[in-house]
Amino acid sequence: MLSTTLRSLWSHKRRLISTCVAVILGVAFMSGTLVLNATLSRVFDDLFAEMGQGIDAVVRGPELFENEFTGTVRDLLPEDTVENVERVPGVAAAEGVVVGYDSTLLDAHGDPVGGAGPPTVVGSWSANPILSSYQVVEGRAPEADDEVIIDRGGVRKGEFEVGDRVTLINANGPEQFTLVGVSAFGEADSAGGSTFIGTTLATAQRLQAKEGKVDQIEVVADEGVSAADVVTNIREAKVAPGAEVITGEQLSAETSSNIKEGFSFFTTALLVFAAVALFVGWFIISNTFSILVAQRTRELALLRALGASRAQVLGSVLLEAALIGVFSSLVGLIAGIALAGGAFALLNALGVDIPQTSLVIGADTAIAAVVVGLGVTAVAALMPAVRATRVPPLAALREVALDRSGGSRLRAGAGVVMLVIAALLIRPALGGDLPSSELPKVGLGLGLLVIGVLVLGPVMARPLARVVGAWIPLVKGVTGTLARQNAMRSPRRTASTAAALIVGVTLVSFITVFASSTKASIADAIGQGFDGDFIIQPANQFSFQGASPELVTDLKNVAGVDVVTGFGVVIGQIQFPNGDTTGAIVGAADPATASKVFTFQMASGSVADLKPGVIVADEALAEERGLEPGDTVTVLGDTGQKLTLTVGPISSDPMLGQWTITQTDAAKLVRQLTIAQVGIKLDPGVTPEAIRPALKSQLVSYPTMKLQDREQFTSSIIASITALLNVIYGLLAVSILIALIGIANTLSLSIHERTRELGLLRAMGMSRGQLRSSVRWEAVIVALMGTSLGIVVGLFLSWVMVKALQSEGITEFAVRGPDVIMIVILAAVFAVLASVWPAYKASRLAMLEAIATE
Amino acid sequence: MPVATTDTTSTDPAAGDVAARAVNARKHYGTGDTAVHALDGVTVDFEVGRFAAIMGPSGSGKSTLMHCLAGLDELTSGEVWIEGVNLTTLSEKELTRVRRDRVGFVFQAFNLIPTLSASENIVLPLSLAGRSVDQAWFDEVVETVGLGNRLSHRPSELSGGQQQRVAVARALASKPAIIFADEPTGNLDSRSSAEILTFMRRAVSDYGQTIVMVTHDPVAASYADRVLILADGNIVHEITDPTTDTVVDFMKTFGE
Numbered sequence A: 001m002l003s004t005t006l007r008s009l010w011s012h013k014r015r016l017i018s019t020c021v022a023v024i025l026g027v028a029f030m031s032g033t034l035v036l037n038a039t040l041s042r043v044f045d046d047l048f049a050e051m052g053q054g055i056d057a058v059v060r061g062p063e064l065f066e067n068e069f070t071g072t073v074r075d076l077l078p079e080d081t082v083e084n085v086e087r088v089p090g091v092a093a094a095e096g097v098v099v100g101y102d103s104t105l106l107d108a109h110g111d112p113v114g115g116a117g118p119p120t121v122v123g124s125w126s127a128n129p130i131l132s133s134y135q136v137v138e139g140r141a142p143e144a145d146d147e148v149i150i151d152r153g154g155v156r157k158g159e160f161e162v163g164d165r166v167t168l169i170n171a172n173g174p175e176q177f178t179l180v181g182v183s184a185f186g187e188a189d190s191a192g193g194s195t196f197i198g199t200t201l202a203t204a205q206r207l208q209a210k211e212g213k214v215d216q217i218e219v220v221a222d223e224g225v226s227a228a229d230v231v232t233n234i235r236e237a238k239v240a241p242g243a244e245v246i247t248g249e250q251l252s253a254e255t256s257s258n259i260k261e262g263f264s265f266f267t268t269a270l271l272v273f274a275a276v277a278l279f280v281g282w283f284i285i286s287n288t289f290s291i292l293v294a295q296r297t298r299e300l301a302l303l304r305a306l307g308a309s310r311a312q313v314l315g316s317v318l319l320e321a322a323l324i325g326v327f328s329s330l331v332g333l334i335a336g337i338a339l340a341g342g343a344f345a346l347l348n349a350l351g352v353d354i355p356q357t358s359l360v361i362g363a364d365t366a367i368a369a370v371v372v373g374l375g376v377t378a379v380a381a382l383m384p385a386v387r388a389t390r391v392p393p394l395a396a397l398r399e400v401a402l403d404r405s406g407g408s409r410l411r412a413g414a415g416v417v418m419l420v421i422a423a424l425l426i427r428p429a430l431g432g433d434l435p436s437s438e439l440p441k442v443g444l445g446l447g448l449l450v451i452g453v454l455v456l457g458p459v460m461a462r463p464l465a466r467v468v469g470a471w472i473p474l475v476k477g478v479t480g481t482l483a484r485q486n487a488m489r490s491p492r493r494t495a496s497t498a499a500a501l502i503v504g505v506t507l508v509s510f511i512t513v514f515a516s517s518t519k520a521s522i523a524d525a526i527g528q529g530f531d532g533d534f535i536i537q538p539a540n541q542f543s544f545q546g547a548s549p550e551l552v553t554d555l556k557n558v559a560g561v562d563v564v565t566g567f568g569v570v571i572g573q574i575q576f577p578n579g580d581t582t583g584a585i586v587g588a589a590d591p592a593t594a595s596k597v598f599t600f601q602m603a604s605g606s607v608a609d610l611k612p613g614v615i616v617a618d619e620a621l622a623e624e625r626g627l628e629p630g631d632t633v634t635v636l637g638d639t640g641q642k643l644t645l646t647v648g649p650i651s652s653d654p655m656l657g658q659w660t661i662t663q664t665d666a667a668k669l670v671r672q673l674t675i676a677q678v679g680i681k682l683d684p685g686v687t688p689e690a691i692r693p694a695l696k697s698q699l700v701s702y703p704t705m706k707l708q709d710r711e712q713f714t715s716s717i718i719a720s721i722t723a724l725l726n727v728i729y730g731l732l733a734v735s736i737l738i739a740l741i742g743i744a745n746t747l748s749l750s751i752h753e754r755t756r757e758l759g760l761l762r763a764m765g766m767s768r769g770q771l772r773s774s775v776r777w778e779a780v781i782v783a784l785m786g787t788s789l790g791i792v793v794g795l796f797l798s799w800v801m802v803k804a805l806q807s808e809g810i811t812e813f814a815v816r817g818p819d820v821i822m823i824v825i826l827a828a829v830f831a832v833l834a835s836v837w838p839a840y841k842a843s844r845l846a847m848l849e850a851i852a853t854e
Numbered sequence B: 001m002p003v004a005t006t007d008t009t010s011t012d013p014a015a016g017d018v019a020a021r022a023v024n025a026r027k028h029y030g031t032g033d034t035a036v037h038a039l040d041g042v043t044v045d046f047e048v049g050r051f052a053a054i055m056g057p058s059g060s061g062k063s064t065l066m067h068c069l070a071g072l073d074e075l076t077s078g079e080v081w082i083e084g085v086n087l088t089t090l091s092e093k094e095l096t097r098v099r100r101d102r103v104g105f106v107f108q109a110f111n112l113i114p115t116l117s118a119s120e121n122i123v124l125p126l127s128l129a130g131r132s133v134d135q136a137w138f139d140e141v142v143e144t145v146g147l148g149n150r151l152s153h154r155p156s157e158l159s160g161g162q163q164q165r166v167a168v169a170r171a172l173a174s175k176p177a178i179i180f181a182d183e184p185t186g187n188l189d190s191r192s193s194a195e196i197l198t199f200m201r202r203a204v205s206d207y208g209q210t211i212v213m214v215t216h217d218p219v220a221a222s223y224a225d226r227v228l229i230l231a232d233g234n235i236v237h238e239i240t241d242p243t244t245d246t247v248v249d250f251m252k253t254f255g256e
């Protein structure tokens, strides 16, 4: 049987190309992500292993809390702990280290170095070469408190030379330092593209408000003493209350795994898109095999008549699928590796200089690629293969009938049941005010809805093609009629071709409408809530770096300014009355001024009621946690300070975030309160344009902060959503591409099947142009079917999501007509492109061969 | 080689006299020793308003001759004319137009487009040309071939005989200069055959349609005005006003 299979594979190899391409694209996407992930992991493991080299033990403060945004927050150690550690037996050297991430280095032109890329690190420079992962390569180490040493990467980006004065912006404003040296991270210019600025310990402490404290103490053990032993010794010596002691290796592993966790979200997201691509590919594979089996009915029947068993027929079809699966997976794997290589080149080009490492291609990646590729192909081919076994030997003698079968009653029933269950799951969301614990159920309902629609596809294909294509015969005459009839003639085939597109278009229109609804909601919220004229916030929205509270005072003193209000941020932990805790970002407002610049939507109370000792909670959160005004919660800050606050006003305004406290309270919770956002209201009669230069001049010291008028503020939020949207479109493009390959593929296979008919049409005087046009319109009908269903489902999905997320501040359901029309037009245009090759082939058919009777 | 036609000198037959004409038509497949001479210098005229049958042993070149006359295939050398147009000089586009506007076809089987209804199949060449249907003529044709209540049916819902009637109706509907029918009754029982042949005969007698039909059946041939016998790519004999008997007699003497 193997040789028959191989021969049959070879004989229709061209018809399998697109199936292979579908599998290859999906597998490449997946294995590319896996390779990227494995390589990045290796990069970070190496990086931190290098950093930790020579360090035998690390002593650090007790854990305060976990925060999902910044990771574990620890208490500091008193600086005199260093001396305690030095006295422990087996310790050769110990050194206190202070590291912070809240500074910005300005380059020679006064612009921030690094931007939104890898962080800028300010740390105490270690005099001990064993402990330091950086070495001086030029100049010397900092000795005075106004001296710094910067890594070669930072010096290059900043265009500095040793001896230059460099500006560092810290929480309390800009400060000048003298560059006395250049360092290197082992062989590399920098640690993974970050910028390291070494200062004296005293300076690092002062800049980060850690006077008399250290973040951690790094220890070198005596010759002959193992890391484990020195750790045990230090633990037993109880150098500081609650101090934690681990080996240097453990620290490296921990830091590395924290970073890896950070990008695992990214990996997961990419894998989801790869899964979508494979899911779409599945329809195409299944369709190809169905058609191949249909076309080979006679051959299979003859085999059966000659004595082949059902199992043999099944085996031969599945074997064919398996061979394609393995072949495509391997090609996909290679393509994926190339893709990952490209991604690294791109990252490097974008300035994220990742240390030179060869790509890590693990056995698990290779196995996953083959298993998934093979699995998808084999499972997709299973149904057609089973259908092949049902070919009766007698079929060899009969004329092959058209497969008009569409929906069996079973299929229709199953589809309807799915839709009903989906409706039940979705219903609670439509009432609005959905508790977020119910969201997963709604999500499940939406997923089921999509699957239900796909299951019903073959049942709906005929009527839908009739409706969608109704206008085509009117415009295109008989070629249009033929196109429409051909689109309707095999509902199952049409449905699965369209299904691939439905999935892609559903996601595209869902994302589009969801994003435009979010934009509309934000614009709406800002329109209603912001009464001021200017906003100042970090140019990089993901940064927590802000400005000193002095900025607020300085701005207030500008002539023409009426009110200035600043918002700070506290990274902390909230403890509920029942003892539960959660990491939180707590906003710090000045109630007196805040309510003059913003009108916040409140469920109860007013921001003006906020005073020290009071906390404003978000409505949805309060409901979820069962908080009522008058309840108390405890807020823990990174200083280790705890404040017990009374829940006062309840907010329903997305601008306020989850928690808000006064700046007076906030100042107790953090070492330095920084202002992350400033709202400015002008005196009546002062135009924003007139005052802009005066405000800008106040920002000279804060180049990371951006002054935005109302318009710019709204559009900057919208721009960031648009940017995200474009990334998602890019990722979905792979799925859409596969769907279009599917259309081209089904058309080619169908045309192959209709050879005789096409020959007849040509004999009857159909011109090549007319024939091409009829194939093209057939593609357009299939595409319109997939697109219109996809849009309807996508719109419904986003409508449900908008309803469900009402309490999260998404209040507007905004469908932009141009968006929808654009999607339809693009689908039609791409369908026409997909039909070019099949149409060309159809028009070039050898007419006489086509009509010659067998 | 015996040539059975007259008037081989005219190379520009006036329309109205001759519907189709082949002049020294040669069609070779392959080269060298293995070359097949499907047509070996055929010269023949088909006069307007006449019903011609072509007979001959299998492989004698009957289908090839028809395909070349109809512009479905190209000659290796020689010329083919339809209504005064020399097909050998035409481009692919122009040939398509000739087929659509001036030629009708009836094949032995698979004559119809399965996705179109009977009436849509009948008007297909007209629709392709973007021409409007002459309703009176359409009704008359449908009436003649007796399809009245079957017009909205799909081919798969029609019997073989009914399908062939639709095919004949289609060939008639566009009033072509000439209809080529390649064994139109080859797959039918004698009764259905007789019906189809009667329609074809009526089309010639009543409406002046020109028809060329290939057949292996002496009975079918007897409906024609003349029978041409083809052998090894040449016309070797002609029987005018044939009857079943004269055709059968000739076939016997021709000896296969």
Ligand SMILES: Nc1ncnc2c1ncn2[C@@H]1O[C@H](COP(=O)(O)OP(=O)(O)OP(=O)(O)O)[C@@H](O)[C@H]1O
Pocket: B029, B030, B036, B037, B038, B056, B057, B058, B059, B060, B061, B062, B063, B064, B065
């Ligand atoms: N495409 C082709 N390639 C090679 N030879 C061909 C081709 N088409 C036809 N022939 C040869 O040309 C000759 C004439 O074929 P043709 O089909 O015209 O015969 P026919 O008289 O119609 O026979 P039948 O009665 O069996 O239909 C035959 O010998 C055939 O083998």
Ligand SMILES: [Mg+2]
Pocket: B062, B063, B064
């Ligand atoms: Mg023949």
